[in-house]
Amino acid sequence: MKTISILGSTGSIGTQTLEVIAKLPDYFNIFGLSGGNNIELLEKQIKKFNPKIVCTKSEKSSLELKNKFPNIEFSYGEDGLCQIAQNKQNDMILIAVSGIMGLYPTLSAIENGIDIALANKETLVCAGSIVMKKAKENNVNILPVDSEHSAIHQCAKNFKDIQKLILTASGGPFREKSIQEMEKATLYQTLAHPRWSMGHKITVDSATLMNKGLEVIEAHHLFNVDYKNIEVVIHPQSIIHSAIEYKDGSIIAQMGLPSMHIPIQYALTYPQRIKGIKTNSFNFFQNSNLTFEKPDLNKFPCLKLAYEAGIAKGIYPAILNAANEEAVNMFLQEKIKLTDICKIVEKTLEKFDNIQTPSLNEILDTDNQTRNLVKIDYIKLARL
Numbered sequence: 001m002k003t004i005s006i007l008g009s010t011g012s013i014g015t016q017t018l019e020v021i022a023k024l025p026d027y028f029n030i031f032g033l034s035g036g037n038n039i040e041l042l043e044k045q046i047k048k049f050n051p052k053i054v055c056t057k058s059e060k061s062s063l064e065l066k067n068k069f070p071n072i073e074f075s076y077g078e079d080g081l082c083q084i085a086q087n088k089q090n091d092m093i094l095i096a097v098s099g100i101m102g103l104y105p106t107l108s109a110i111e112n113g114i115d116i117a118l119a120n121k122e123t124l125v126c127a128g129s130i131v132m133k134k135a136k137e138n139n140v141n142i143l144p145v146d147s148e149h150s151a152i153h154q155c156a157k158n159f160k161d162i163q164k165l166i167l168t169a170s171g172g173p174f175r176e177k178s179i180q181e182m183e184k185a186t187l188y189q190t191l192a193h194p195r196w197s198m199g200h201k202i203t204v205d206s207a208t209l210m211n212k213g214l215e216v217i218e219a220h221h222l223f224n225v226d227y228k229n230i231e232v233v234i235h236p237q238s239i240i241h242s243a244i245e246y247k248d249g250s251i252i253a254q255m256g257l258p259s260m261h262i263p264i265q266y267a268l269t270y271p272q273r274i275k276g277i278k279t280n281s282f283n284f285f286q287n288s289n290l291t292f293e294k295p296d297l298n299k300f301p302c303l304k305l306a307y308e309a310g311i312a313k314g315i316y317p318a319i320l321n322a323a324n325e326e327a328v329n330m331f332l333q334e335k336i337k338l339t340d341i342c343k344i345v346e347k348t349l350e351k352f353d354n355i356q357t358p359s360l361n362e363i364l365d366t367d368n369q370t371r372n373l374v375k376i377d378y379i380k381l382a383r384l
C-alpha cells in the first residue's frame with residue numbers, strides 16, 4: 001500500500017489521478033489533497049477519499065471546510081502545500097498544481113526524502129538544476145507524469161547510450177492554420193485542443209507550442225541530455241508519445257491512444273505495472289495513419305525561444321517561464337492576442353542580463369521582477 005498526496009487534486013491531472021487511484025483501492029491510500037477555487041469538487045473528493053489533511057487556496061475556505069469536516073486537518077496557501085508535501089507519512093507526492101507554485105512543495109518533499117510524481121513542468125524549467133541535484137542528494141525518485149517524459153522514461157534502458165530524444169507534439173489547434181489566422185485566434189478556438197483535455201494554462205501553451213518548448217527544457221533536466229540532441233517532431237495523431245534513438249541507430253518509442261491515465265498510473269505504481277484503469281487493447285488497424293512533420297518555427301516562435309533560453313541556461317528559463325505565465329494570464333483575460341504572448345516573452349527576456357548559476361532566492365526574485373514587468377508593461381512589450 002502506497003500513501004500518496006495530490007497537490008492540485010481538483011485540476012485536470014488531479015482528477016484523473018484520483019480516477020486511477022479509485023480503480024486500485026488495494027494499492028493506494030490518500031494522505032493529502034489540495035484544491036484552488038473549486039471547493040465543491042474538493043468537498044466531494046474529501047468525502048470519497050477521506051484524506052488526513054487538505055490544503056485550500058484561501059484561509060476562508062479552509063475555515064469553512066474545517067466546520068464541515070472537524071476530524072480533518074486543514075491548511076492553506078503555499079505554506080499549506082509544503083506542509084502536506086513534507087509529511088513523512090507520504091510515500092509519494094503528485095505535483096499537479098500549475099506554474100511555479102509547484103516549486104516549493106516539490107523541494108519540501110525532496111528534502112524529506114519523499115518520491116515525486118511530477119506533472120508540473122514549470123518547476124524543472126525554473127529550477128531544474130537545483131531540483132535534480134537535491135533529488136540526487138536525498139535519493140529521491142522523480143517520476144515524470146508529462147506523457148512525453150513518461151514515454152522516454154519507459155523507453156530508457158541505458159542513458160549513456162542515448163543519441164537523441166524525440167519529443168512528439170500534436171501541433172495544437174493551429175497546426176494547419178496560417179500565421180494570419182493565428183493573429184486572429186479567439187480564446188474559444190485556442191482552448192479547443194484537438195487531442196487532450198487539460199487545464200487552461202497548458203492548453204494555451206499547447207496552441208503556441210510553448211508547452212513543447214517547456215518540455216524540451218524539462219527533458220534536458222530529467223534525462224541530462226544536451227539540447228542539440230533533443231528533437232521535436234509534430235505527430236498530429238498523438239499515438240507515439242515520444243521516443244529514444246540509441247547510438248546504434250535503434251529507435252524505441254512508447255505508444256498508445258492519447259490518455260493521461262497511463263502516464264499517471266505508471267508514475268504511481270513504478271516500478272510495477274498493474275492492470276488498472278485502461279483495459280482495451282490498442283487497435284492498430286483503426287490507427288494505421290501515423291504522420292510526422294517538422295515544426296514551423298516562424299509560426300511557432302515560442303518553441304525557438306524556449307530552446308534559446310534553455311541553451312543560454314542560468315536565469316533565462318525562469319524568465320521565459322514567468323513572462324509566459326503572465327502573458328498567458330493576459331490572453332485568458334482577453335487583454336492581448338495569442339500571438340502577443342511570444343512577443344512579450346521575447347522582449348522581456350531582452351530586458352534581463354543572465355545569471356549563470358542562480359540561487360533559489362535569485363530565481364524567485366527574478367520571477368517576481370519578470371511578472372511585475374509584464375503586468376505593468378504588457379501592451380508596450382507586445383508592440384516593441
Ligand code: NDP
Nearest residue numbers: 008010011012013036037038096097098119120121198199
Ligand atoms: P489545472 O488548471 O486543470 O489544475 C491546476 C490545479 O491547481 C487545480 O487543482 C487548481 O485548483 C489548483 N490551483 C490553481 N491555482 C491555485 C492556487 N493559487 N492555489 C492552490 N491551488 C491552485 O491544470 P492541469 O491539471 O492541466 O495541469 C497541472 C500541471 O500539470 C501543469 O503544470 C501542467 O503543465 C502539467 N501537465 C498537465 C497535463 C494535462 O493533461 N492536463 C499534461 C502534462 C503536464 P482549482 O481547479 O480548484 O482552482
Ligand code: MG
Nearest residue numbers: 146147148215
Ligand atoms: Mg506533455
